[in-house]
Amino acid sequence: MTLNEILGTLLWTAASAVLLFVLMTIDALFTKYRDLAEMKNGNTAVIVRFVMKLGAQGYILSRSIVTSDNLGEALIVSFVSFVILFVLEWLVEAVLRGLADLRLEEGVKNGIVGYGLIAGTLHLVGALIIGACL
Structure with a gap:
């Protein structure tokens, strides 16, 4: 591995970490509870959702890095994928609420x-589907 490759890896990793932090912060702003406070208080449901969402976003980011020639494109693809997952989550939650009175966000908060x-x-699942499309 050359010095240039090492520096490139460091840059892509740092940019990816910043993007993941931003995406998870945006996600936390749209929940009806405070993610970090709930995790600190030991709410396992919130922790599970957070960890799985972070893993999903990390997977999408890794796929976008593999398929992109430049950092900007990879970050944009990851952000657009985040929006797609956000909309998908909202739609599925609306369907579950309508069909079975299953309120995921309230259950997670509780x-x-x-x-x-x-x-x-x-x-x-959304990340696997999006990743396959990249």
């Missing part, structure tokens, strides 16, 4: 781990 797993799995 610490129901199964709800956190469902919410997190939506992100993982």
Whole structure:
């Protein structure tokens, strides 16, 4: 590995970490609870959802890096994918609420781990689908 490759890897990694931080912060702004406070208080459902969403975003980012020739393109693809997942989550939650009165966000806030797993799995499955399309 050359010095140039090492520096490039450091740059891509740093930019990716910043993007993931921004995306997870945006996600936290749209939940009806405070993610970090809930995690600090030991709400396992919130932790599960957060970890699975972070993994999903990381997977999408890794796929966009593999398929992109430049950093800007990879970051934009990851951000657009985040928006797609955000809309997908909102739609699925609306359908579950309408069909089965299943309120994922409330369940996650109340610490129901199964709800956190469902919410997190939506992100993982979405990430796998989006990743396959990249």
